Amino acid sequence: MRSLALLAVLTLCLGARAQEPAECVDPFIGTTNFGTTNPGAVTPHGMMSVVPFNVMGSEENVYDKDARWWSTPYEYHNKFFTGFAHGALSGVGCPELGALLTMATTGPLTVDYREYGTSYRDEKASPGYYSVFLDKYGVLAEATATARSSAERYTFPEGTGHILLNLGEGLTNESGAMVRRVSATEIEGTKLLGTFCYNAQKVFPVYFVLRVSKTPSASGYWKKQRAMTGVEAEWTPDNGRYKLYMEYGRELSGDDVGYWFSFDGLAAGEQVEVRMGISYVSTENARKNLDAEQAADAPFDAIREQARKGWNEALGRIRVEGGAEEQQRVFYTALYHALLHPNLVSDVNGEYPLMERSGETGVTDGERYTVFSLWDTCRNLHQLLTLVYPDRQREMLRSMTGMYEEWGWLPKWELYGRETFTMEGDPAIPVIVDSWMKGLRDFDVAKAYEAMRKSATTPGAQNRMRPDIDPYIEKGYIPLGFYAKDLAGDTSVSHALEYYMADAALSLLADSLGQGDDARLFRARSLGYKRYYSPESGTLRPLHPDGTFLSPFDPKAGENFTAAPGFHEGSAWNYTFYVPHDVEGLAKLMGGRRKFIDKLQMVFDEGLYDPANEPDIAYAYLFSRFRGEEWRTQRETRRLLERYFTTAPDGIPGNDDTGTMSAWAVFTMLGLYPDCPGEPYYTLTSPTFDRAEIDTERGTLVIEKHGEGYIDRMTLGDKPLKNYRILHDELLKGGKLTFELQTGK
Amino acid sequence: MRSLALLAVLTLCLGARAQEPAECVDPFIGTTNFGTTNPGAVTPHGMMSVVPFNVMGSEENVYDKDARWWSTPYEYHNKFFTGFAHGALSGVGCPELGALLTMATTGPLTVDYREYGTSYRDEKASPGYYSVFLDKYGVLAEATATARSSAERYTFPEGTGHILLNLGEGLTNESGAMVRRVSATEIEGTKLLGTFCYNAQKVFPVYFVLRVSKTPSASGYWKKQRAMTGVEAEWTPDNGRYKLYMEYGRELSGDDVGYWFSFDGLAAGEQVEVRMGISYVSTENARKNLDAEQAADAPFDAIREQARKGWNEALGRIRVEGGAEEQQRVFYTALYHALLHPNLVSDVNGEYPLMERSGETGVTDGERYTVFSLWDTCRNLHQLLTLVYPDRQREMLRSMTGMYEEWGWLPKWELYGRETFTMEGDPAIPVIVDSWMKGLRDFDVAKAYEAMRKSATTPGAQNRMRPDIDPYIEKGYIPLGFYAKDLAGDTSVSHALEYYMADAALSLLADSLGQGDDARLFRARSLGYKRYYSPESGTLRPLHPDGTFLSPFDPKAGENFTAAPGFHEGSAWNYTFYVPHDVEGLAKLMGGRRKFIDKLQMVFDEGLYDPANEPDIAYAYLFSRFRGEEWRTQRETRRLLERYFTTAPDGIPGNDDTGTMSAWAVFTMLGLYPDCPGEPYYTLTSPTFDRAEIDTERGTLVIEKHGEGYIDRMTLGDKPLKNYRILHDELLKGGKLTFELQTGK
Incomplete structure (x- = not known):
């Protein structure tokens, strides 16, 4: 049934008008193969997402959140629906959010998800909308969203129906919630979230208000009871089980609590709607968000239409023509995935949780963003936003500098006001520098520079961003065992490579700000990578504190997310070419251009390239740094596009990394890629589509392709273009980039 | 050490001035032998009590709350202190309240009570004050209270100290709590209580605000983590254990949560104080209660002194002279225990939880009381309050009629706005009638009569107070198997006996209100007991629906709280004489006065009397209904006084039943007892003390005893008194009751 549903959608994109790019998005792409995207209803950069939850409660689940490390509320091959999560992450590798689970059931009331879960069919998903038919109950469940609120519509069969809110479960590993009855049709409360990537201290609350559209015939709380023993257990009727609180009307707190609404005497086809507002500040704000974004009498379909309109506006900033329909679908779905994070965290009144000052609230007159997975997104996603969505990128830059003002440091992997310190490096620097260098300058650059300089120069343990800065500054590299005492967990080379890249970017900004000394200092530091080059292995290679190389050494060690000394989530091959700011210098170390090209080609030819992670994500573009080798790019x-980016559910090579994989596909299909974060350049490649129009703050950029095959000639505006690496300014000034392709390189 | 402490206190009562009756109270009396009183700090009828908690966490505990049915936060022979509970019940038989546990520790922080609990010594307790020395920490812990708030003072040794608030544990079997940091020195929150006597639905929240007197060097939350399995368990550092939340500042909810304050660098002897306000309405009210009852700069000793003063005022309404010092101690301790429940539930602003309308709040301009254990207290405790504390009894009458207005029924065993339906009967009726008949009439008697009439006449299952009213009205008795289908759990005779007693009382009120028909109807119903009398067994005896007696039948069955058909918590012997409103009629059934006397005497002589429960509590007074037999009373x-009421910790015969056992002792030692609830009479006995002065609303009643032995002559005012049963009005009008005793009956 599901494939039929997909087919039905497929036919629409083919005839989609340019105003309806949402028709070309298939939210099921990336929902298996560890893409960890989901088909839920969400708006561009929305705080709210309404995501089908099918990763718990059934032994038939292929992937179960409680049986393994699992990081998404939805998996394509699972078959057991236990409700809609409200608020979720897309494309991440650690469990988080995916809580506030609503569910519709019929018949006798049960609040145990192992019992109330159901198989399902007829899944449909499009931007801002998801629906599914629940087999066990004969209920059609539909969901849509605004930026900070959700709407669900349940079409019941005749009889008794129930709406449940389960606060005990969720993707997050944190627990503890409170729910309070406000009226017969409204409840409010909070649930604790956090421990992203098993960071035990990084917790934060989500607040909610939930309304049902019909006055229930009964309602109440539930809570799982602690298990008692002996005579106490004998006397306690609900011992160790879920207790329904039938006569209780104040707030209920606990690890595993929930609330149900029952509706007796429903007519066949009767619809009950659920609306929820959320906030990361307070229940009051959750209510304000709901009230501001949904008129009390707004029909479900109007909210759905508004969500769709928002997506068409966002996706429609890039209009492509030509290519196969599947390619358009891959493209717009990738663009869709690239427009989910960072997402809004400020409420309609501008309030948001202050960075790392849990319990305190700030106010912005713009928008505050969260979910800065910067080790990932610094590479291309923010570059995409800078080019096409500068209005949002500008608020993100302000969000990042705001975090510095509040906490003293720029974010690394920020999550709802908490710095989780996931992955490494100093990745806010290239993001901010990149925007600045491309002319997006409407933020407090002095403050930002102060912040970047602080993390680039503060020595010792008080440096929260670069915990191993001392050897990095003193020796120019980070030796094995400095940060992680256990060699198996050492990621020293990865750390240093990120710092080199960040310092190269920082040097550009310093130069731009007239800080020549700083510029020279940081540029010099960015070249420390050379010390890691081992002529023997032909790769970068971990160094001992005494300056000798790690030996024995296997450059393939660390493949496929296994652990290997020196490298994080990759082998030496995945990292060796990761010096985007000094590719020529690296080539020189390797013995010159030819050797560099051959070695890089070998990485692709011999399966040493990892398409599922970020360190080597720009490798394919590095060929184009050398004249005559651009065809290899x-x-x-x-x-890579053909093999890893498809319209199938496994059509993303791995974790989408909050849109980073997708942003690679978007840029690549357009024919240009920002291959060195911080440098305002794009490296060009043959585009997928015959024509693309890209709205920018400086007018519409047109990219045209004539013919197929390899690039023969290029024109910018009306002038021939020789360079395969082009300045952002130049590109926008040119206005139109034309590729003439021909078969044969 | 403990016995020495007691001795030290003992010496004080001997020389106590009349203004210091608190010196004669030993709160350790009743703290073992299932008396279930406690030595905590409390004020008369206070909402707050601060009770040492020693019934969990150690395998050396003689009685452990988690190993058996257990109903008090403190047991005399246990030795493992885990903190102070805030809010507790005294003398009950089911686990409830005893939560909001504060604890002081030193050294490394641990939040697991199994680890932080400690042995102790030097316990001291007096009205409104308790102190103990914690062996493991060298900390002196002291506690005192106001009506709705507490104060604790911890004297630390040099070094690091901690104050903990444990919201996960408590005597109550309910769980779930929320705590929120308000400032560095203040937290607030709520915890769910309830399930008294394993009534799963009868739950209610307590709200609190807690302040520490010193700014902590660190503070934070804790929560026990759910146990995960497999890879998730490996990655979760606190899996299944208590997690300390070091960076979190919003509210925390969960089953097992708490908050700690740490104080580095304490000087030797430095004191840290803890103040807590509670409310059953809201955290705002908890704060108002604390602020209203404790000036911000009120020293601990001033609060302690205020509590003591309150007790001296309350206890000092009865002043006794003569008797052994131990007897004075027994007397004032009994009076102390009789002045704990019902206790205040309204806040300083008059707000209180509406009866059985969970979540709704009422406002009183007087005082709202709770903990109406009426099956117990209808027999004598409210009679004591009516005589000596009419100001409080009046508010209790208003509280009871208020409950009717809010819920539609008078209370039976009311607990913080919930009717737990514990035990049986219609016991609000005798309480209200008794007060009315004694002239305490400043309440809405029309409303009260309406309420009483409703429970006495509403047929069928909609009668919440008398679930088996149908056969009671139709047949005049309740047959086996009507209420409890399982004969082993049947308590039909007990039910009916309570209704007879209540209807006898109601008949008095009807008569007083000029409702002659009602008076006759209810009096007639009150005599239905006769049907239960079995000449064969010589006892009351359960009846089958067909009117035949249960057979075979053992009148001793049901002794010692075992189960037996027909009778609740007692044997046929414990119930057979329980017809206080028609003793003569019962005697007639038994074959006349002589047979009645002999049989009643046999009950005492052959150990068939149970001094630990209420059904036979007035038996000893029934002799005096027959001229010439008063010496037996x-x-x-x-x-009974000598054997069961002593100054030892086991000096109460069983559950004090919210002061009912103690009220028996108080009346009996004074020489008078209200042996038929509702009838405005006292039956006289030889008093314990040479002289007693009792303050009443109609002046001071003096009771004098001359000589020892049995009563020879009595004088009321200046007139000889012949009757051993005397009207309340007559007694107060007389003003002085003199007993002339002589040895030999």
Whole structure:
């Protein structure tokens, strides 16, 4: 049934008008193969997302959140629906959010998800909308969203129906919730979230208000009871089980609590709607968000239409023509995935949780964003936003500098006001520098520079961003065992490579701000990578504190997310070419251009390239740094697109990383890629589509392709273009980029 | 050490001035032998009590709340202190309240009570004050209270100290709590209580605000983590254990949560104080209660002194002279225990939880009381309050009629706005009638009569107070198996006996209100007991629906709280004489006065009397209904006092039943007892003291005793008194009751 549903959607994109790019998005792409995207209803950069939850409660689940490390509320091959999560992350590798689970059931009331879960069919998903038919109950469940609120519509069969809110479960590993009855049709409360990537201290609350559209015939709380023993157990009727609180009307707190609404005497086809507002500040704000974004009498379909309109506006900033329909679908779905994070965290009144000052609230007159997975997104996603969505990127830059003002440091992997310190490096620097260098300057650059300089120069343990800055500054590299005492967990080379890249970017900003000394200092530091180059292995290679290389050494160690000394989530091959700011210098170390090209080609040819993670994500573009080798970039990018980016549910090579994988596909299909974060350049490749129009703050950029094959000639505006690496300014000034392709390289 | 402490206190009562009756109270009396009183700090009828908690966490505990049915936060022979509970019940038989546990520790922080609990010594307790020395920490812990708030003072040794608030544990079997940091020195929150006597639905929240007197060097939350399995367990550092939340500042909810304050660098002897306000309405009210009852700069000793003063005022309404010092101690301790419940539930602003309308709040311009254990207290405790504390009894009458207005029924066993339906009968009726008949009439008697009439006449299952009213009205008795289908759990005779007693009382009120028909109807119903009399067994005896007696039948079955058909918590012997409103009629059934006397005497002589429960509590006074047999009352009451009411920790015969056992002792030692609830009479016995002065609303009643032995002559005012049963009005009008005793009956 599901494939039929997909087919039905497929036919629409083919005839989609340019105003309806949402028709070309398939939210099921990336929902298996660890893409960890989901088909839930969400708006562009929305705080709210309404996501089908199918990763618990059934032994038939292929992937179960409680049986393994699992990081998404939805998996394509699972078959056991236990409700809608409200608020979720897309494309991440650690469990988080995915809580506030609503569910509709019929018949006798049960509040145990193992019992109330159901198989399902007829799943449909499009931007801002999801629906599914629940087999066990004969209920059609539909969901849509605004930026900070949700709407669900349940179409019941005749009889008794129930709406449940389960606050005990969720994707997050944190627990503890409170729910309070406000009226017969409204409840409010809070649930604790956090421990992202098993960071035990990084917790934060979500607040909610929930309304049902019909006055229930009965309602109440539930809570799982602690298990008692002996005579106490004998006397306690609900011992160790869920207790329904039938006569209780104040707030209920606990680890595993919930609330149900029952509706007797429903007519066949009768619809009951659920509306929820959320906030990360307070229940009052959750209510304000709901009231501000949904008129009390707004029909479900109007909210759905508004969500769709928002997506068409956002996706429609890029209009493509030509290419196969599947390619358009891959493209717009990738663009869709790239427009989910960072997402709004400020409420309609501008309030948001202050960074790392849990319990305190700030107010913005713009928008505050969260979910800065910067080790990932610094590479291309923010560059995409800078080019096409500068209005949002500007608020994100302000969000990041705001975090510095509140906490003293820029974010690394920020999550709802908490710095989780996930992955490494100093990735806010390239993001901010990149925007600045491309002319997006409407933020407090002095403050930002102060922040960046602080993390680049503060020595010792008080440096929260670069915990191993001392050897990095003193020796120019980070030796094995400095940060992680256990060699198996050492990621020293990865740390240093991120700092090199960040310092190269920082040097550009310093120069731009007239800080010549700083510029020279940081540029010099960015070249410390050379010390890691081992002529023997032909790769970068971990160094001992005494300056000798790790030995024995296997450059393949660390493949497929296994652990290997020096490298994080990758092998030496995945990292060796990751010096985007000094590719020529690296080539020189390797013995020159030819050797560099051959070695890089070998990485692709011999399966040493990892398409599922970020360190080597720009590798394919590095060929184009060398005249005459650009065809290799064009060949490899085409191959990667064809192989890893498809319309199938496994059509993303791995974790989408809050849109980073997708942003690679978007840029690559358009024919340009920002291959060195911080440098205001794009490297060009053969585009997928015959024509693309991209709205920018400086007018519409048109990209045209004539013919197929490899790039033969290029024109910018009306002038021939020789360079395959082009300045952002130049590109926008040119206004139109034309590729003439021909078969044969 | 403990016995020495007691001795130190003992010496004080001997020389106590009349203004210091609190010196004569030993709060350790009743703290073992299932008396279930406690030595905590409390004020008369206070909402707050601060009770040492020693019934969990150690395998050396003689009685452990988690190993058996257990109903008090403190047991005399246990030795493992885990903190102070805030809010507790005294003398009950089911686990409830005893939560909001504060604890002081030193050294490394641990929040697991199994680890932080400690042995102790130097316990001291007096009205409104308790102190103990914590061996493990060298900390002196002291506690005192106001009506709605507490103060604790901890004297630390040099070094690091901690104050903990444990919201996960408590005597109550309910769980779930929320705590929120308000400032560095203040937290607030709520915890769910309830399920008294395993009534799963009868739950209610307590709200609190807690302040520490010193700014902590660190503070934070804790929560026990759910146990995960497999890879999740491996990655979760606190899996299944208590997690300390070091960076979190919003509210925390969960089953097992708490908050700690740490104080580094304490000087030797430095004191840290803890103040807590509670409310059953809201955290705002908890704060108002604390602020209203404790000036911000009120020293601990001033609060302690205020509590003591309150007790001296309350206890000092009865002033006794003569008797052994131990007897004075027994007397004032009994009076102390009789002045704990019902207790205040209204806040300083008059707000209180509406009866059985969970979540709704009422406002009183007087005082709202709770903990109406009426099956117990209808027999004598409210009679004591009516005589000596009419100001409080009046508010209790208003509280009871208020409950009717809010819920539609008078209370039976009311607990913080919930009717727990514990035990049986219609016991609000005798309480209200008794007060009315004694002239305490400043309440809405029309409303009260309406309420009483409703429970006495509403047929069928809609009668919440008398679930088996149908056969009671139709047949005049309740047959086996009507209420409890399982004969082993049947308590039909007990039910009916309570209704007879209540209807006899109601008949008095009807008559007083000029409702002659009602008076006759209810009086007639009150005599239905006769049907239960079995000449064969010589006892009351359960009846089958067909009117035949249960057979075979053992009148001793049901002794010692075992189960037996027909009778609740007692044997046929414990119930057979329980017809206080028609003793003569019962005697007639038994074959006349002589047979009645002999049989009643046999009950005492052959150990068939149960001094630990209420059904036979007035038995000793029934002799005096027959001229010439009054000496038996005097002998048995003296024997019971001597044997069961002592200054030892086991000096109460069983559950004090919210002061009912103690009220028996108070009345009996004074020489008078209200042996038929509702009838405005006292039956006289030989008093314990040479002289007693009792403050009443109609002046001071003086009771004098001359000589020892049995009563020879009595004088009321200046007139000889012949009757051993005397009207309340007559007694107060007389003003002085003199007993002339002589040895030999």
